[in-house]
Amino acid sequence: MTITLIADALVACLLVATIITCYVLAKRIERMKADEAGMRQTIGALISATDTAERAIAGLKLTLGDCDRTLAARLLTAERYAADLAAQVEAGQSVMDRITQIVSAAALVAPRQPEAAAPEPTPAPISRMASAAESAAAIRARAARRLEGQAA
Secondary structure, three states: OHHHHHHHHHHHHHHHHHHHHHHHHHHHHHHHHHHHHHHHHHHHHHHHHHHHHHHHHHHHHHHHHHHHHHHHHHHHHHHHHHHHHHHHHHHHHHHHHHHHHHHHHHHHHOOOOOOOOOOOOOOOOOOHHHHHHHHHHHHHHHHHHHHHHHHO
C-alpha cells in the first residue's frame, strides 16, 4: 500500500506540474496573440506608409521630368540669346572700329586752328564731316567709360 500511496503522490505531483505548465503556456499563448495583433497593426501601418511613399516618389519623378524639360528649354533659349549677344557685340565692335578709323581720318584731314587765334565774330558753319567726327568721338568716349566700368 505504501507503494501505491507513493505512486499516487508522484502522479499527483506530476499532475500539479502539468497544470502549472499548462497555465504558464496558456499565458504565453495569450501574450503571443496580443503581440500578433500589435504586429498586424504595425504591418498595416507600414504597408500604408509604403503606398504613400510610392505615390510621392511617382509624383516627384513627374515633377523632376517637368523640371528637366523646362530647364532644357531655358538653356536652349539662353544659348540662343548668348549667341545673338555675341553676334551683336561683334557687330558693335566692327562699327566701333570703323568709327575709330573715320575719326582718325577726320583728325588728319580737318585743319587745325591755332589756339591763340582770335575767335571769329560769326560762327562758321560746321561741316558734316566734323560733326560726324565729334559724334563718333563722343560715342567712343562713352563706350570706353562703359567698358572701364564693366572691367572694374
